[in-house]
Amino acid sequence: MERYFQEEIERAPLEKIREWQNEKFLRQVKHVWDNVGYYRNKMQEAGVSLDDIKSIDDIGKLPFLTKADLKAAYPYGLLAVPLKDCVRIQSTSGTTGKRVVAFYTQEDIDMWEECTARAIVAAGGTNEDVVQVSYGYGLFTGGPGLDGGSHKVGCLTIPTSSGNTERQIMFIMDLSATILCCTPSYAAYLGETMKEMGYGPDDIPLKAGIFGAEAWSEEMRRDIEKVLGIKAFDIYGLTEISGPGVSFECNEQRGMHINEDHFYAEVIDPDTGEVLPEGAQGELVFTSLDKKAFPLLRYRTRDICTLTREKCSCGRTHIRMTKPRGRSDDMLIVRGVNVFPSQIETVLLNNGYAANYQIIVGRVNNTDTLDVHVEMTADMFTDNVGEIQARKKVLEDGMRSMLGIKAKVTLVAPKSITRSEGKAVRVIDNRKI
Amino acid sequence: MSVKQVSVFLENKPGTLNKLTKVLADHDINIRALSLADTSEFGIVRMLVGDVFKTTNVLNEANFVAIFTPVLVYTISDEAGSLDQLLQKFTEENVNIEYMYAFAGKKKAYMIFKVSDPKASEIKLIARGLRSLTQEELDEV
Incomplete structure (x- = not known):
């Protein structure tokens, strides 16, 4: 039986999702207009004022934010609350060269952890599970994000962080870890190492893995599933928007459900900025609907994918995105x-x-x-x-x-x-x- | 008895071989014999050492890929014609040599062979009166 972390939200009818999005969006645009001078200037330059934004259908009037804006506004230019209200920063690992610092209030962190909790439950996790978090802890969002979600689900959490493969394997085997969270390349490496040590898929207690933070192919998924004897779930996210858990895979393994009650997704033509219809391939753009400290509007992710509202057999109603084919700047x-x-x-x-x-x-x-x-x-x-x-x-x-x-x-x-x-x-x- | 040779992959760039010798030096590992095979794109170091397990362990830890390869080591007297006599027996037994290298001692010389199908080749050569060195014998040299 399919389980959900927040069933009422995850299975909400589309009209309900729209209603939430609309309400949160209007509140968020006002919050940004009032508190983020950098973005208010961008809006004014684009000839848009707060009065022009009457519903979420007006989102196309808002200017995009890009990595260049994050660099220009570094470190506090996009911060929307007083520093005393912030409790944490996370920072990107700089895949594309520039470091990004994102701020979080306690509410922002709770929201983010609820998102990763949804991903853990979608991968079959319950409070009976032992979750080994082998993503790096620290500035990188992988470790803290999955760790928080695992706590919210009530799993026993093993915070191994990344590295020290022997110790990772020792904990998996000795404490019977059932869910592994790490990058897919590390999962593949762990699997190969365990195979060399003589562990077959039936000897390994793991049943599921939640892997993200880098691109991986279906072939790689099959390899990992085979060597570890698990079902491997994809998870997507980016520090700018919160971290892993912006979207996640369900049992269907056909695209990742975007947590639409928190993140509004659009797909645009990367050359013209034009919003593309559902099903078209283009660059993914996110608007954070309720993050307080670092609320980005229309942030261009550079990830190339498509969106679909096609009904999913898992029962979740939230829109799905395909695995990014590659970052537009990776191509x-x-x-x-x-x-x-x-x-x-x-x-x-x-x-x-x-x-x-x-x-x-x-x-x-x-x-x-x-x-x-x-x-x-x-x-x-x-x-x-x-x-x-x-x-x-x-x-x-x-x-x-x-x-x-x-x-x-x-x-x-x-x-x-x-x-x-x-x-x-x-x-x-x-x-x- | 074949002995275990340690074969190590070397990336083709300056300093790589020295990085390897540094690791061995730091772990007090003495190289008894060494040969370097090179292509335009990468190299393979082949060597005989005292403790092959320790050697591969420390090399793997230092991010080298090191594997064992069985090789046959024969002793010949260090004088003209002795390698020729040895190889005649290889020829007569149709033993195929993939590569070889050598080192000389005070009175004897030591020939290291990688042959195709080492087990069968070794048995054929024993029938010819050729006995290859064991690891213990090699350590005494």
């Missing part, structure tokens, strides 16, 4: 061809390799070069030079057929690819254009 155009890091990842996983890679784009004599660095693993290594070269060739052929252009594979030392709080830096673009 590379190499020799005129669109390349997403997730495609490279798929090739590696299909050939039985771990997804430890880095894409390096350069330009030599006006021609783009595409290099993929792949970390050597004990599985890939043999004492035979010819055999290693043959395996490398298989990867290169696979990438050529997946991307349509040639990529050069270079094998690098294990753990040599830069990681930032558990997230690997996937793309380096050295082109000077």
Whole structure:
């Protein structure tokens, strides 16, 4: 039987959701207008005043916020409450280079933790479960977010944080952890390590995993599910909007339900800013409906996905988003061809390799070069030079057929690819254009 | 008896081999014999050491990929013609050598072979009167 953390909200009829959104939106725009000079100026520059916003249907009149705004307003420019009302900051790990500092009141944190609690319950969690949180704790939202949600559900929470794989495995086995929360690449690594240690999926007490904070493919999901003997659920979020739990997967594993009572989603054409109809692929834009300290309106996430209101068999009525195909700023155009890091990842996983890679784009004599660095693993290594070269060739052929252009594979030392709080830096673009 | 050679993947960039020797030095591991296979894109270090388990452990901890490879080590006298005599027996038994390297002692020389199908090759060579060194014998050299 499907369980919900907040059934009345999660299964609310669409009209009810609209009513909440409308009410919260009008209150939020006034809160921002009154307290965030930076955004009020942006509205005035766009020729919009508070009186022009009469319902949520007027949202299109509001200007967008981008990462550049966050940088310009750093650190306090987008803060909407006195500092004495704030109890925490979180900060992004800087996937795209710029650090973001987001502020939270206690109410904001409670709201965020309710969102992650919904995700844990959707993954089958109850107060009988033992949840191991192997996301990093600290400035990164992963650890604190899932930790808080786990408490709200009443699970026994093991705050291992990231790293120290042996200790992670010891806790999973000794304390019979049933739900694992971490990045998908770490889940894959834990799974491989446990396999090497001789644990089969039936020996491992885990039943579910909640994995997010980086892009992963369906192939990777199947691998993780198989090696750990679990069902793997995707979770999505971003520090700017709160953290993990902006949306989450249910048992259907077909898109992530957005917590629409807190976050209003739009999909736009990334080039023109035009709002696209449901079902169209474009850039995801979020408006925080009730966050007090750091209330972003129309924040452009750069994530490319589509939204659907198609009925979900889990009973949740909230709109679903597809797994982001890649950040709009992750998409590379190499020799005129669109390349997403997730495609490279798929090739590696299909050939039985771990997804430890880095894409390096350069330009030599006006021609783009595409290099993929792949970390050597004990599985890939043999004492035979010819055999290693043959395996490398298989990867290169696979990438050529997946991307349509040639990529050069270079094998690098294990753990040599830069990681930032558990997230690997996937793309380096050295082109000077 | 074949002995365990430690084979290590090396990324092709300056300082990598030195990083490896630093790890070994810090752990007081003596390299008995070493050979470096290189391609334009990566290298493989192959070496004989005293404690192979300790060596692979410390290397893995230092983020090297290190594996064991069985190799055959034969002693020959350190004089002209002795390698030729040894290899004649390999040829007669149709033993395929994938690679080899060597080190010389005071009176003897030591030949290290990676052969295809080491078990079967070793048995054929024993029939020819060739006995490869055990790890213990190698440690005494």
